Amino acid sequence: GKCVTQTHSSGFTIDNSVFSSGDTVTMINGTGSTQTITQGSGVTLYDTGDDGSTGNKTLGPRGMCTVWFSGASVGYISGNFA
Numbered sequence: 286g287k288c289v290t291q292t293h294s295s296g297f298t299i300d301n302s303v304f305s306s307g308d309t310v311t312m313i314n315g316t317g318s319t320q321t322i323t324q325g326s327g328v329t330l331y332d333t334g335d336d337g338s339t340g341n342k343t344l345g346p347r348g349m350c351t352v353w354f355s356g357a358s359v360g361y362i363s364g365n366f367a
Contacts, residue, residue: 288313296320297344301327304354312364313349319367320344333363343367 286309291297297312297320304310314320322342324330330352331337343366344350350364 286311290315291320291344292316294318294320296323298323298325299328299330299352299360300325302357304352304357304360306354306356308354309351310354311349311351312344314344314347317346319346322350322362328358328360330360330362332366333361334366 288311290313292315312322322344324339324341329339331339332342342362345365345367348365350362352360352362354360
């Protein structure tokens with residue numbers, strides 16, 4: 286598992302083939318404003334907090350989320366979304 290912190294306004298992007306099956310990454314928004322978590326091209330990012338929708342997410346101010354990867358292009362995300 287890894288943890289990344291965002292301290293500026295560029296958000297996060299999850300690109301295809303960066304992570305492998307079983308990898309986990311926690312993202313922390315270290316700013317006072319929302320940050321976009323972008324689902325990169327070829328990536329499917331399932332939101333576990335709702336009906337499994339996919340797509341970009343908005344991380345709340347000072348929020349955090351965790352993504353678990355079942356493969357190089359599929360992740361399951363849970364966290365503090367705005």
